[in-house]
Every structure is written in structure tokens, then in C-alpha cells.
Amino acid sequence: MNQVSIKRCRPLLGTFVEVNLTAKMSEKALIHWSNIAFDEIERIHQTLSFHQLDSELSALNIALITAPNAQFTMSVDLQNVVTFAQQVFEQSNSYYDISIAAPLVASKHLPAHLFAYKAALLAQQFGCFADVNLEGNLISSAKPIFFDLGGIAKGYAVDQAISLLPKDITGSINAGGDMRVINWQKQTVEIKYGQRNSALKKLPMLNTALASSGSYYQESGSQYFDPKNKCYVKVNGSTSVFADSAMVADALTKVIVLMNRKDAEKVLNHFNAKGISINRFGFSRRIN
């Protein structure tokens, strides 16, 4: 059988999701597997979306705002992501915090279904992730709180989609920069470090998953919120993380832009990840 390839791109998760697959099978079969990948990404998106009223995350958020002490039962997917977020919170000395209530409430980015509670929200004393109590799939909080899973939901969706593909398929999935390359050894990646089209740094892949932080698009997502100093941080050039999974890569890329070099090294090493910093002139150096 001949080797066939397919390159698809759909707008999903608020960004562009690419599915590139190659295999020795019929084109119809490969299309089928690319549909499986997109369907799984869509399913995760429906479950973990911060902006959609009917997502499981929205149900959790409303529960944690109105009755934080009551235990909420999470699905497997939500449990996986929140449990991981707790691990990164602990390893990063609280720099990684998915409960970013303060800046969102103050800004216009609060979705309508939470906006209804805005008055109550502003009056309340919010907790942070330290107030969260996790017991397996049960979650509650000592103080009102809500979560935005943002990037790690994207990374998790990519990981789940890849896990559904049969072994004889190679290729990659790239969800707005969070990517996983199936046979990554001996492959290279080009990392964007500036606005210009030519601002791409070619580097060998160091692991299967990669995520990057950078402020060159100058959109609201280009600002990284520092929960300790309560301010936004911009990234010059690019800070990238190679890891075993896209969810880990995404979380760590957010957190190491806020930390000093020594602490960043510790967190990266704990999760078996490698960090790379590229300055705005395109010079790269390893963080760990």
C-alpha cells in the first residue's frame, strides 16, 4: 500500500488546530483517523471550555462561586487536568495558578454566565488554589474561587487526540502552538520568536511535545499574569518547553516566564522537561 498524507486545519479551542497525518493506508482510512482526532479535540473543548455556558468547567465554576464548600464530582477529564494543575501549583511555589479570578473579574473578559455574578464576585474575598481541596474526583474550596484552564486544556486535548491514533500513523497535531510530533526523534521544529515572518529559529526536537510563550502577537493572550506580584508580564522573544506531553509543556511554558532561572530549572527537571529561551535576535540558550 502507498503512503498517504493529509494536512488539515480547523478553527477550534479559540485558535487554529492542525492535524498532519501520514500512514500506509487508504486515503479514506486516514481521513477517518483525522476525524477521530478532531472529534476528540472538540469533545475536550466542550468539556473544559471557560467561555461556554454548558461546559463541565462552567458547572464547576458556578458551584465553586456559589457553594464552594460543597463537593463537586468531576469527570475523568476534568479530574486529570485539575489534579495536574495542583501538582504544578505545588512545584512552582504557587506561580502556576489556574484560579485567576482577580484580573478576570476586573477585566472585560468574564463570560456572560459568570458575569451575572459579577456584583457578588466583586464583593467577595477570593481564594487562590491553596484553598482548593482535592480528593480523587471530588473538589471543593474553603473560599469562593473559579478556574480558567486555558492552555493546559489545549495541551490535554492534543494529548488525548494523539492517544487515539493507531501505531502505524505518524505525524503531528498542533493546537495554536501546543504541539505533539509522533516520531519526534531526528526531527526539527521552527520556533517563532518575533513578529517578522523570518523570525523562526530552527532547533532539533528534544521531546515529543512543545509549547511556547511569546508576546509578539500583541493580543490579550500575549500577557502573562504573575499571581504573586499581581501584574502582567511580557515575553521578549520566545520561551519554549519540550516535554513528554503537550499538557506539561503548556503549563511549564507559562510558569517559567515568571520565575528566576534557578527555580525554573528545578520545575523543569521535576517534570522531565527541557526549557529553551530565544531572545528577540534569534539567539537561543537552554534554561536547564
Next chain:
Amino acid sequence: MSMLRRRFLKGLVATAATFALPIQVAFAKSYLTIAQAQKILWPDQKLTPAPVDLTEEQADLIEDLSDIRVRNHHINGWRSEDGGWFIVDQVIGKHENIDLAIAISAEGKVMGIEVLTYRETYGDQIMHPKWRAQFHGKDSSEFLKLDKQIRNISGATLSCRHVTDGINRLNHTWSSVLSKIAL
């Protein structure tokens, strides 16, 4: 200087600028062809070409309803056997120029969206008329560096909100014009 002479010089300078602007290489990625997208979005039905040209009134109405500019009055559409639509459309953002394929069911539901070609640029190029005129894969090779091989490219997240706006415009196009066209 007389008004006529001033106008003439203005036109001359504008024309000269069009030729003098350096053509910067833009970044472009090709995904599915139109034929491939048709197979994926309408796998079980035959598609028949059904292009539509919007009148001024229709375009104005769609602009009012969607609050989005209707740049192109020509709709590159195909009709499925059961009355659904396959449309190739273009979305232009500040730095992006994207060709899309969209499938709409006979009831007006968006069944699927595929990006056909994605182009990005940050230079003076956005002023160049050639950049604005790119459409339907008619890319001039001196202008774009289309990547033939699969490149792994990673960066920070770019929002797809211009695509969302385009889909909104198309939904209104369907409800005010396309839904009224008999099979």
C-alpha cells in the same frame, strides 16, 4: 498648481508606489484542496456548482445584521443533493488572509469548517493590492513561499476570531439570501 494637475500627480504617485513597494515574502500554509474539502465535508453527496452574486441591497443587509464588512459580493458555492451548501470563502484579519471551506446543512446549521490556505504577514505588504487580491489558491509564487514539505512550526497562540466573524457573516448570508434559493 491647478486642481487637475494635483490630482494627476496624486494618481501618478499612488501608481508608482504600487510598483515600488518591495514584495516581502509572506508566510503561507496550504492544507486541503477544494476537492479534498468537498470529500471531507460532504462525503456522501454529489455537489453541484451554484455560485451566487449578491446585490447591493443584499450585501448591505448582511453587513447590517452581522456588523461585518462584506468584501466579496460573489459567493463561491456548491449545492448538495439535499439542499445543503458548500462554500469557499475568504477571511481577512489584520495580519491574516485565510481561505475557508464551510458546509452548511439544508436547515442552516454549520456542519464543518476547514482552513484551505492560511497566509500571514506583518510587513508593509498589507498595503499592497496584490496581498488583498489573493483568493482561491491563485497564489503568485514570486509573492509567497508556499511550503511543500511538512514543517513543524511552534509559537504562541494566535486567535481565530476573524474566522469566527467570517462564519457569523456567512450565517447571516445563509438566512437572508441562500436559504431562499430553491434547489
